[in-house]
Amino acid sequence: MTGKIQQLTVGQRVEIQISGLNVPARFQTDFVGVIKGRWFIVAMPDAKRYGELREHLHEGVPLIVRFVLENDNGEICAFRTDIDFVVNHPTKMLFLDWPGQVESRVIRQGRRFDAFLPAEINRLTEDNGSDLTDNGVILDVSETGCRLKHKYSTDEDGEPQKPDWESGQRVQLTVQQKGNGEIKLGCIVRQIKCKEGECELGMQFNGNQKDAINALFSGSLVDINALARSGE
Numbered sequence: 001m002t003g004k005i006q007q008l009t010v011g012q013r014v015e016i017q018i019s020g021l022n023v024p025a026r027f028q029t030d031f032v033g034v035i036k037g038r039w040f041i042v043a044m045p046d047a048k049r050y051g052e053l054r055e056h057l058h059e060g061v062p063l064i065v066r067f068v069l070e071n072d073n074g075e076i077c078a079f080r081t082d083i084d085f086v087v088n089h090p091t092k093m094l095f096l097d098w099p100g101q102v103e104s105r106v107i108r109q110g111r112r113f114d115a116f117l118p119a120e121i122n123r124l125t126e127d128n129g130s131d132l133t134d135n136g137v138i139l140d141v142s143e144t145g146c147r148l149k150h151k152y153s154t155d156e157d158g159e160p161q162k163p164d165w166e167s168g169q170r171v172q173l174t175v176q177q178k179g180n181g182e183i184k185l186g187c188i189v190r191q192i193k194c195k196e197g198e199c200e201l202g203m204q205f206n207g208n209q210k211d212a213i214n215a216l217f218s219g220s221l222v223d224i225n226a227l228a229r230s231g232e
Contacts, residue, residue, distance in 0.1 A: 008067060060082055
Protein backbone atom coordinates (compact mmCIF):
# COMPACT_ATOMS: atom_id res chain seq x y z
CA MET A 1 0.00 0.00 0.00
CA THR A 2 2.98 2.39 0.28
CA GLY A 3 2.85 2.53 -3.52
CA LYS A 4 0.26 5.28 -3.10
CA ILE A 5 3.09 7.58 -2.02
CA GLN A 6 4.77 7.12 -5.41
CA GLN A 7 1.78 8.81 -7.05
CA LEU A 8 2.36 12.09 -5.21
CA THR A 9 3.85 14.97 -7.18
CA VAL A 10 6.53 17.30 -5.86
CA GLY A 11 4.97 20.47 -4.45
CA GLN A 12 1.58 18.85 -3.79
CA ARG A 13 -0.06 19.98 -0.58
CA VAL A 14 -0.32 17.46 2.25
CA GLU A 15 -2.01 17.76 5.63
CA ILE A 16 -0.12 16.81 8.77
CA GLN A 17 -1.62 16.28 12.22
CA ILE A 18 0.51 16.22 15.36
CA SER A 19 -0.63 13.27 17.48
CA GLY A 20 -0.90 13.36 21.24
CA LEU A 21 -1.55 17.07 21.79
CA ASN A 22 -4.58 18.08 23.84
CA VAL A 23 -5.80 20.46 21.13
CA PRO A 24 -6.21 19.83 17.38
CA ALA A 25 -2.90 20.57 15.69
CA ARG A 26 -2.96 20.35 11.91
CA PHE A 27 -1.13 22.21 9.21
CA GLN A 28 -0.70 22.25 5.43
CA THR A 29 2.69 21.99 3.82
CA ASP A 30 4.41 20.97 0.57
CA PHE A 31 5.53 17.47 -0.33
CA VAL A 32 9.25 17.54 -1.19
CA GLY A 33 10.03 13.93 -2.09
CA VAL A 34 10.97 10.50 -0.78
CA ILE A 35 13.88 8.19 -0.28
CA LYS A 36 11.92 5.00 -0.78
CA GLY A 37 11.88 2.73 2.23
CA ARG A 38 13.51 5.37 4.45
CA TRP A 39 11.96 8.85 4.45
CA PHE A 40 8.89 10.84 3.43
CA ILE A 41 10.10 14.45 3.14
CA VAL A 42 8.00 17.61 3.57
CA ALA A 43 8.75 21.29 3.98
CA MET A 44 8.63 22.86 7.41
CA PRO A 45 5.27 24.73 7.66
CA ASP A 46 5.14 28.47 7.16
CA ALA A 47 6.46 30.32 10.23
CA LYS A 48 3.99 33.22 10.01
CA ARG A 49 0.95 30.97 9.87
CA TYR A 50 2.04 28.02 11.99
CA GLY A 51 4.68 29.53 14.28
CA GLU A 52 3.27 27.97 17.47
CA LEU A 53 3.00 24.51 15.92
CA ARG A 54 6.60 24.58 14.71
CA GLU A 55 7.73 24.47 18.35
CA HIS A 56 6.28 20.93 18.58
CA LEU A 57 8.06 19.62 15.48
CA HIS A 58 11.18 17.80 16.60
CA GLU A 59 12.65 14.30 16.47
CA GLY A 60 10.40 11.52 17.69
CA VAL A 61 7.09 13.42 17.48
CA PRO A 62 4.27 11.17 16.17
CA LEU A 63 2.31 12.45 13.18
CA ILE A 64 -0.57 11.52 10.91
CA VAL A 65 -0.08 12.44 7.24
CA ARG A 66 -3.01 12.82 4.84
CA PHE A 67 -3.04 13.52 1.11
CA VAL A 68 -5.37 13.24 -1.87
CA LEU A 69 -4.62 11.37 -5.09
CA GLU A 70 -6.39 12.75 -8.15
CA ASN A 71 -6.60 9.43 -10.02
CA ASP A 72 -9.57 7.84 -11.82
CA ASN A 73 -11.61 7.56 -8.62
CA GLY A 74 -10.01 10.12 -6.33
CA GLU A 75 -8.58 8.77 -3.08
CA ILE A 76 -7.78 10.23 0.31
CA CYS A 77 -4.75 8.49 1.85
CA ALA A 78 -3.31 8.56 5.37
CA PHE A 79 -0.52 6.99 7.39
CA ARG A 80 1.08 7.22 10.81
CA THR A 81 4.74 8.13 11.20
CA ASP A 82 7.31 9.87 13.44
CA ILE A 83 9.70 12.72 12.74
CA ASP A 84 13.10 11.11 12.20
CA PHE A 85 15.03 14.39 11.99
CA VAL A 86 14.76 18.05 11.00
CA VAL A 87 17.17 19.77 8.59
CA ASN A 88 17.78 23.52 8.33
CA HIS A 89 19.79 23.73 5.09
CA PRO A 90 19.30 24.52 2.26
CA THR A 91 15.79 25.05 3.67
CA LYS A 92 13.93 23.69 6.67
CA MET A 93 12.49 20.23 6.02
CA LEU A 94 11.02 17.34 8.01
CA PHE A 95 12.27 13.83 7.32
CA LEU A 96 9.50 11.43 8.38
CA ASP A 97 9.95 7.70 8.91
CA TRP A 98 8.78 5.58 5.99
CA PRO A 99 5.34 4.17 6.86
CA GLY A 100 4.64 0.47 7.12
CA GLN A 101 1.15 0.94 5.71
CA VAL A 102 -0.88 3.60 3.91
CA GLU A 103 -4.66 3.50 4.32
CA SER A 104 -6.90 4.89 1.59
CA ARG A 105 -10.54 5.31 0.65
CA VAL A 106 -12.26 6.43 -2.52
CA ILE A 107 -13.83 9.88 -2.30
CA ARG A 108 -15.41 9.88 -5.74
CA GLN A 109 -17.07 6.66 -6.81
CA GLY A 110 -18.25 5.78 -10.25
CA ARG A 111 -17.50 7.27 -13.60
CA ARG A 112 -16.37 10.87 -13.98
CA PHE A 113 -17.76 12.93 -16.84
CA ASP A 114 -15.90 15.71 -18.61
CA ALA A 115 -17.67 19.03 -18.24
CA PHE A 116 -17.33 22.71 -18.98
CA LEU A 117 -19.77 24.46 -16.69
CA PRO A 118 -19.33 28.04 -15.47
CA ALA A 119 -19.86 28.26 -11.71
CA GLU A 120 -19.76 30.86 -8.98
CA ILE A 121 -17.44 29.86 -6.14
CA ASN A 122 -18.16 31.05 -2.60
CA ARG A 123 -15.78 30.02 0.18
CA LEU A 124 -17.71 29.78 3.44
CA THR A 125 -16.67 30.98 6.87
CA GLU A 126 -17.59 29.37 10.19
CA ASP A 127 -20.77 31.50 10.40
CA ASN A 128 -21.69 30.56 6.80
CA GLY A 129 -20.70 33.93 5.43
CA SER A 130 -18.35 34.20 2.46
CA ASP A 131 -14.74 35.40 2.55
CA LEU A 132 -13.98 34.71 -1.12
CA THR A 133 -16.22 34.88 -4.20
CA ASP A 134 -14.95 34.13 -7.68
CA ASN A 135 -16.07 32.72 -11.02
CA GLY A 136 -14.70 29.44 -12.30
CA VAL A 137 -15.37 26.47 -14.54
CA ILE A 138 -16.25 22.91 -13.51
CA LEU A 139 -13.97 20.60 -15.53
CA ASP A 140 -15.40 17.20 -14.62
CA VAL A 141 -18.15 15.79 -12.42
CA SER A 142 -19.00 12.54 -10.66
CA GLU A 143 -21.82 11.62 -8.30
CA THR A 144 -19.69 12.50 -5.29
CA GLY A 145 -17.39 15.30 -6.42
CA CYS A 146 -16.00 17.54 -9.12
CA ARG A 147 -12.87 19.27 -10.33
CA LEU A 148 -12.89 22.99 -11.16
CA LYS A 149 -10.53 25.83 -11.92
CA HIS A 150 -10.55 29.58 -11.50
CA LYS A 151 -8.15 32.39 -12.27
CA TYR A 152 -6.46 34.48 -9.58
CA SER A 153 -8.32 37.67 -8.72
CA THR A 154 -6.43 40.96 -9.08
CA ASP A 155 -5.86 43.82 -6.65
CA GLU A 156 -6.43 47.52 -7.28
CA ASP A 157 -3.15 47.72 -9.23
CA GLY A 158 -4.13 44.80 -11.46
CA GLU A 159 -1.67 42.41 -9.82
CA PRO A 160 -2.81 38.76 -9.50
CA GLN A 161 -3.41 37.61 -5.92
CA LYS A 162 -2.97 33.91 -5.16
CA PRO A 163 -5.87 32.76 -2.93
CA ASP A 164 -5.10 30.97 0.36
CA TRP A 165 -6.98 27.73 -0.30
CA GLU A 166 -6.66 24.88 2.20
CA SER A 167 -7.90 21.31 2.24
CA GLY A 168 -11.05 21.00 4.35
CA GLN A 169 -12.44 24.46 3.56
CA ARG A 170 -16.17 24.62 2.78
CA VAL A 171 -17.44 25.97 -0.52
CA GLN A 172 -20.80 26.62 -2.13
CA LEU A 173 -20.93 26.27 -5.92
CA THR A 174 -23.71 27.93 -7.90
CA VAL A 175 -24.35 26.73 -11.46
CA GLN A 176 -26.80 28.39 -13.85
CA GLN A 177 -28.09 25.58 -16.05
CA LYS A 178 -30.50 25.79 -18.96
CA GLY A 179 -33.68 23.89 -18.14
CA ASN A 180 -32.84 23.45 -14.44
CA GLY A 181 -32.22 27.05 -13.45
CA GLU A 182 -29.90 27.73 -10.52
CA ILE A 183 -28.23 24.74 -8.86
CA LYS A 184 -26.40 25.15 -5.54
CA LEU A 185 -23.99 22.52 -4.24
CA GLY A 186 -22.12 22.43 -0.93
CA CYS A 187 -18.59 21.04 -1.18
CA ILE A 188 -15.40 20.44 0.76
CA VAL A 189 -12.01 21.25 -0.76
CA ARG A 190 -9.87 18.12 -1.00
CA GLN A 191 -7.07 19.05 -3.38
CA ILE A 192 -5.45 22.32 -4.46
CA LYS A 193 -3.09 23.01 -7.35
CA CYS A 194 -2.26 26.67 -7.98
CA LYS A 195 0.18 27.81 -10.65
CA GLU A 196 0.54 30.28 -13.51
CA GLY A 197 -2.36 32.42 -12.37
CA GLU A 198 -4.92 29.63 -11.99
CA CYS A 199 -6.12 27.34 -9.18
CA GLU A 200 -7.47 23.85 -9.83
CA LEU A 201 -9.55 22.43 -6.98
CA GLY A 202 -10.72 18.90 -6.29
CA MET A 203 -14.07 19.03 -4.49
CA GLN A 204 -16.08 16.47 -2.54
CA PHE A 205 -19.84 17.06 -2.52
CA ASN A 206 -21.58 17.22 0.84
CA GLY A 207 -24.15 14.55 1.64
CA ASN A 208 -27.93 14.90 1.27
CA GLN A 209 -27.74 16.74 -2.08
CA LYS A 210 -29.06 14.00 -4.33
CA ASP A 211 -31.66 16.22 -6.03
CA ALA A 212 -29.14 18.94 -6.86
CA ILE A 213 -26.59 16.42 -8.17
CA ASN A 214 -29.25 14.68 -10.27
CA ALA A 215 -30.25 18.06 -11.69
CA LEU A 216 -26.64 18.70 -12.64
CA PHE A 217 -26.48 15.39 -14.50
CA SER A 218 -29.90 15.72 -16.12
CA GLY A 219 -28.80 18.72 -18.18
CA SER A 220 -25.87 19.01 -20.53
CA LEU A 221 -22.55 18.73 -18.72
CA VAL A 222 -20.99 21.03 -21.29
CA ASP A 223 -22.07 24.64 -21.66
CA ILE A 224 -21.40 25.10 -25.39
CA ASN A 225 -21.56 28.90 -25.22
CA ALA A 226 -19.01 29.05 -22.39
CA LEU A 227 -16.75 26.59 -24.19
CA ALA A 228 -16.83 28.72 -27.32
CA ARG A 229 -15.95 31.85 -25.32
CA SER A 230 -12.94 30.10 -23.79
CA GLY A 231 -11.42 29.69 -27.23
CA GLU A 232 -11.80 33.32 -28.24
